[in-house]
Amino acid sequence: MSKALTIFLGPQHPGAPGNVAFKLVLDGERVVDIDLIPGFLHRGFEKMMEYRRWDMDLVMCPRICVEDPDHVELSYTHAMEQIFDIEPPEKAKYIRVIIAEFSRLASHLLWMMHFAGPIAARYATSWAIAAREEILKWFDYVTGHRIYHHYIFPGGVRWNIPGDFEEKTLKVLKVIEPLIKDLDRGFFHHPIFIKRAQGVGRLKASDAIRLGATGPNLRGSGVQYDLRKSLRYDAYGEIDFEIPHGEYGDAYDRALVRLREMYTSIYIIRQALEKMPYEGPYRWKLPPTLPIGEGIGRVESARGEFVAHIISAPSNPLSRSLTPYRIKFRGPTMPHLTTILKHIVANEEITVADLPILIGSLDPCPPDIDR
Amino acid sequence: MSFNDELVSLLPPKYKGRLSITGSNTGKRLELYIDPCDVRSILKAVYDAGYNHFIGITVVDYPMENVFELVYLLSSIERNGELLAIRTKIKRDEPFIDSVADIYPLAYYQEIEGYEFFGIIFRGHNGLRKWILLDNWEGPPPLRKDIDTRQIVLEIFYGGKRYERPRQWRSLGGYSGLERGGENE
Amino acid sequence: MVFKAIILGLKYLLRKPYTRMYPYKEPAYTTEHTRQRHILRMDLCIGCRACQLSCPADAIKMYKIEGDYPKNRLKIFPGIDYSRCVYCGLCVEACPTDALIMTDYTMEHLITEDKATTLYSPLDLARPPETPYRITMSKDTWSPLPQAPPRKSHSG
């Protein structure tokens, strides 16, 4: 019986998923317990947004999750539209779908880097980043920025799409699709990767639901649950697609779900381009003051369910307010890095060497815990 | 969306009429107002009725009415992501409520957030501590409405002046300290 | 398996390099919509402070500048602190007279050893960039926006 050893992993560690630390309790090689140490990225968003006008808050909110900013904007926008009690124009719905799916693609490609890096598959990281670069250039062209776009706006999208939107988009898809296919062949079917990832971090479907997993991590366990399908928000109701899901719920399944989601995203974008009405308004004019109300924006982000809960109440009873009264964001990463990691480590023999694969397969984005 | 019969049958008789459907679009939800003393029994019943996916706890501070409102957001994956919001109000000067961390594992961490950002004590919770705010903030819970963090920050870092660069105590390099531009307004 | 891997590797070996040869052979990649440095047209500015009030980062400060500006009675003009600006474009959206516009002149010209140089006064903002640039955001970016129709159904 060896003595338990407590060590820290991160925040400065090449295998750490961003600026977040873990406290590990080790018994020999095996990790017995794992505790999250968050707070390195805490900025107090929820308080800062209470001071700013609602349109300025849209500029704030993508900074919550830098890897997948458009879904944060989308959830905020959905909540705001419920407070204003409006429906976005038809054209904007399709543009939002395309923007959100590209954001998902970019996020999954960045995840490839986080995941393949610790296994020392430098070729995979390089291809993924090259494919992501094409998407960032496309974002730069359509929205005006590479990372933080501020494009999805309450009442539609912020400005009209450029004239050659369709050709540009198809061109980007034409570049990135072969790269993803090569990743599929070169990385996901590589025997070394399969041996490292298969059987690591098994998560049963019932546990995944109980512990609060969402997104690809839940679908990797075999649960066919996707908010795009079940809520049919924006134009997802008119688009026909399948939800990829895994079987065993191990790291390999979760990775494979993300890979298939990339194909699904490309498929959705192609379909949305076909069905999109290119004429018509793209944005409604909204009043500067907020009505009293409450909105909950739930979207399926790249990592899972992202919820923005906005409450608009007058801070003094005489005037209508320009700022929301309270905003709460619930990111998908919190259950993944706390309850699920603890559960897997307690029920399975995870060594220190497996930990980067396990954490990588959960695709965490630490800033949405800290906010 | 319709009422879930199983849910209605599991609720205590006093709450059967209080269930309502509100919201639109992605925020369409069942809502239930409960008394804070029943939070454990209701959440247990709701868990058994299939709402076993915990989303989060939203705490709203109303200093005028002297209450904290807690909104428990739950969803049911069997019922295609149906959202259930359970709302309760507790007194602001006696912020105590029962913990539900043993029913929903994720609530453990959401309750820690409620503690550090609003100072709500969840009875029966064994790990209430500063978690995210550790080293980042000392003092009363910052998200309470009566704490004007913007004013505090302005006073300390900017000398009370908006639209100015922060007042620097020293510079180790990379800043000449010269202010450029025209005459200030 | 091995041959497949070799073929896949060869494909990338024989490809044209993906790398952009920035900065000596290629300029920075910008498009006709890239939002970067502002230009202030001082003859159009009316000093209404709409840009200052719409800035989420409080980057805009109004400066008093004497001169012959008939439209601007208060003689106050916006100056932007580029160490705070987030390039969201809300100031351009708020400007009623199209006095503030954005170009694709990127921030590589602002990289500095002394952060005091990133504080731009109205006169600095009014000076157009030396190198070629495109106007990427102005009032023409938006056509007049229609009012929102009420939501059709309230299905409970």
Next chain:
Amino acid sequence: MAEAKMNKRFSFTNWVRSRSLWMIHYCSACGAIELPPNMMAPLDLERWGVMPAPSPRQSDVIVIMGYVTKKTLKVLLRLYHQMPEPRYVLVGCNCPATGGLYWDSYSTIKAIDEFLPVDVWVPGCMPRAEDWLKGFLKLREKIGDGRIECPRPIEDLGELEEWIYREVKMREELMRSERG
């Protein structure tokens, strides 16, 4: 003193130092998202001898990528003091320079040059990938010209850390007194 004088003109040492800048692999905040395009195929910073080093003991540059919270500041300072001389500081993004978008945040540091000697500022939110590259080139130029004093006249870790704690404590005391 003699060394400082030597550094003013061209020296082989400086030329060599400027040609191989290893940066700490520490993705401290959101600015880190534009580093992968720099390190990998799209811009390939290794053309200029910049690459991420896994530990501070092997690195020359500490890159601050975005906002610095009080908790991260302690990590950053510890890393900085573990680095061997010569060490350089490159700051990207707006938030560490002036507070940026988080100017009214209660947990971030408003000016990083109060705590670390900064060599090059890369403004922007985010700085575009090209801006990061240009920032590294500017740092390289500055080192090559011998405009960076080496070793840095700075307090040892104990003293500095004490100073930080004092500073942060003092501000927090101020906050508390203002609340009354």
